[in-house]
Amino acid sequence: MIIVVKPGASKEQVQQILNQLEHYELKAHVSEGAERLIIGVIGDKSRLPSGSLELLPAVEKLVPIMESYKLASRAFRPEGTAFDIKGIHVGTDELTMMAGPCAVESEEQVDEVARVVSGCGARFLRGGAYKPRTTPYSFQGLEKEGLKILRRVADRYNLLVISEITSENDIEYASDYVDIIQIGARNAQNFRLLSAVGKSGIPVMLKRGIAETIDEWLGSVEYIMSEGNYKIIMCERGIRTFETSTRSTLDISAIPVLKTKTHLPVIIDPSHASGKAQYVRSLSLAAIAAGADGLIIEVHPNPMIALSDAAQQITPDDYRALTKEIKAIAQIIGRTYPG
Ligand code: PEP
Numbered sequence: 346m347i348i349v350v351k352p353g354a355s356k357e358q359v360q361q362i363l364n365q366l367e368h369y370e371l372k373a374h375v376s377e378g379a380e381r382l383i384i385g386v387i388g389d390k391s392r393l394p395s396g397s398l399e400l401l402p403a404v405e406k407l408v409p410i411m412e413s414y415k416l417a418s419r420a421f422r423p424e425g426t427a428f429d430i431k432g433i434h435v436g437t438d439e440l441t442m443m444a445g446p447c448a449v450e451s452e453e454q455v456d457e458v459a460r461v462v463s464g465c466g467a468r469f470l471r472g473g474a475y476k477p478r479t480t481p482y483s484f485q486g487l488e489k490e491g492l493k494i495l496r497r498v499a500d501r502y503n504l505l506v507i508s509e510i511t512s513e514n515d516i517e518y519a520s521d522y523v524d525i526i527q528i529g530a531r532n533a534q535n536f537r538l539l540s541a542v543g544k545s546g547i548p549v550m551l552k553r554g555i556a557e558t559i560d561e562w563l564g565s566v567e568y569i570m571s572e573g574n575y576k577i578i579m580c581e582r583g584i585r586t587f588e589t590s591t592r593s594t595l596d597i598s599a600i601p602v603l604k605t606k607t608h609l610p611v612i613i614d615p616s617h618a619s620g621k622a623q624y625v626r627s628l629s630l631a632a633i634a635a636g637a638d639g640l641i642i643e644v645h646p647n648p649m650i651a652l653s654d655a656a657q658q659i660t661p662d663d664y665r666a667l668t669k670e671i672k673a674i675a676q677i678i679g680r681t682y683p684g
């Protein structure tokens with residue numbers, strides 16, 4: 346259930362609502378929109394004597410939320426979620442561009458990519474330090490050293506860092522180096538990890554699970570939000586279907602569907618969706634045209650010798666060319682391109 350607060354309600358009147366909820370052991374999540382204050386109520390509502398909330402002077406109306414996800418639902422923040430990470434806005438009209446190699450391999454490798462992508466709109470440097478590989482015999486990432494490299498290089502080019510963590514034990518260490526924690530497709534329903542990143546308060550980019558429905562994915566979001574962390578970006582990275590021409594199938598419909606179901610920003614990962622560098626351009630352009638809030642793209646100085654995902658990483662030159670086209674589409678649909 347959500348409580349829509351009357352415009353102009355005083356602080357004391359809002360507090361009265363919160364006190365009432367606390368009294369009946371219900372958890373309140375407050376969303377302060379530009380026009381409306383909304384309170385998400387989580388817990389056993391049957392405890393509330395009927396009519397006890399409606400009578401409070403600041404309550405405009407109570408709206409039940411039928412979906413199993415509550416805080417993630419559009420009703421909680423009808424105007425959409427936008428937030429700030431160290432001065433960089435996410436979820437506004439400006440597209441969010443994230444780019445970098447699949448895995449951090451060396452400082453020189455990351456530097457070469459960061460130099461180019463920072464010059465053409467990217468605000469976030471990606472790079473895997475903890476790599477969730479399909480087999481234990483593949484390159485597993487540089488781990489702590491990888492995070493240090495990312496931070497050093499990002500600071501050099503005025504970029505922010507996004508990197509995946511795969512265990513709750515790594516959150517504390519990573520918090521000194523990353524600006525956004527990425528939760529990968531393989532951990533999309535690792536609920537303990539989701540709760541732990543929720544508790545950390547660090548912004549999170551949550552990828553869609555390989556075989557997760559959109560509603561299940563929103564359930565995953567709810568695990569993070571219910572811990573009080575609302576700085577979440579959802580990332581569609583392709584789902585498993587019967588099609589084998591691409592690594593996964595990019596669910597382009599997820600963009601308009603999510604825009605109706607949730608208030609959170611949505612970005613697209615065309616690299617893992619296609620698994621092939623040659624398709625990254627088409628999927629990127631389609632995603633922006635369909636209303637995505639941004640892209641995360643794998644870029645490697647020499648994809649042929651990449652230690653992971655060699656087939657899908659594009660070169661810095663290709664990234665530069667692609668961003669010109671993205672800029673053109675952004676203009677047509679009334680979005681701004683960073684830089
Ligand atoms: C990644 O972005 O590095 C990654 C492993 O992606 P996914 O979790 O989508 O497979």
Ligand code: MN
Nearest residue numbers: 447643653654
């Ligand atoms: Mn990868």
